[in-house]
Amino acid sequence: xxxxxxxxxxxxxxxxxxxxxxxxxxxxxxxxxxxxxxxxxxxxxxxxxxxxxxxxxxxxxxxxxxxxxxxxxxxxxxxxxxxxxxxxxxxxxxxxxxxxxxxxxxxxxxxxxxxxxxxxxxxxxxxxxxxxxxxxxxxxxxxxxxxxxxxxxxxxxxxxxxxxxxxxxxxxxxxxx
Numbered sequence: 717x718x719x720x721x722x723x724x725x726x727x728x729x730x731x732x733x734x735x736x737x738x739x740x741x742x743x744x745x746x747x748x749x750x751x752x753x754x755x756x757x758x759x760x761x762x763x764x765x766x767x768x769x770x771x772x773x774x775x776x777x778x779x780x781x782x783x784x785x786x787x788x789x790x791x792x793x794x795x796x797x798x799x800x801x802x803x804x805x806x807x808x809x810x811x812x813x814x815x816x817x818x819x820x821x822x823x824x825x826x827x828x829x830x831x832x833x834x835x836x837x838x839x840x841x842x843x844x845x846x847x848x849x850x851x852x853x854x855x856x857x858x859x860x861x862x863x864x865x866x867x868x869x870x871x872x873x874x875x876x877x878x879x880x881x882x883x884x885x886x887x888x889x890x891x892x893x
Contacts, residue, residue: 722884727816730809734877735802742829742873743798747791749865754786757858797832804828805870821878825870833866 721729730738758779765771808828812821837859841850 738877741876746869830867833863
């Protein structure tokens with residue numbers, strides 16, 4: 717039988733493997749949500765077009781190119797960000813190991829993700845095209861969606877990685893009743 721690192725004093729303690737797993741699930745969630753958001757943003761103009769079939773046929777090659785570019789660029793950059801943030805996440809997990817209130821963990825990880833999203837949007841607004849216009853247009857929903865996706869991703873990663881801790885917590889609670 718495997719001995720747990722979690723105790724009554726530290727009910728939400730994390731192992732290094734759980735931290736890595738949380739990082740992986742955060743990254744995977746971000747990439748998946750990013751691609752879904754991009755697909756929706758590409759599909760809306762086609763769906764509202766008077767000739768959606770023709771527009772889809774004309775733009776299909778662009779879809780593949782845009783989604784592939786987003787997957788490579790967005791997936792690659794977010795993977796680097798995930799690796800850079802894992803030490804911060806490990807410190808947060810260590811600081812929260814004694815806190816057994818789930819909403820606190822969710823709020824902290826959502827705040828971390830939203831902070832990363834705000835930084836990403838600020839950096840992206842510095843990137844300009846040949847006319848000096850930002851690639852991320854402030855009037856578009858892209859900055860807001862970026863922050864939301866960044867906020868949700870670490871929460872999903874934490875939720876997936878903390879399953880063992882939450883199971884043990886529930887088991888301890890039911891055994892004391």
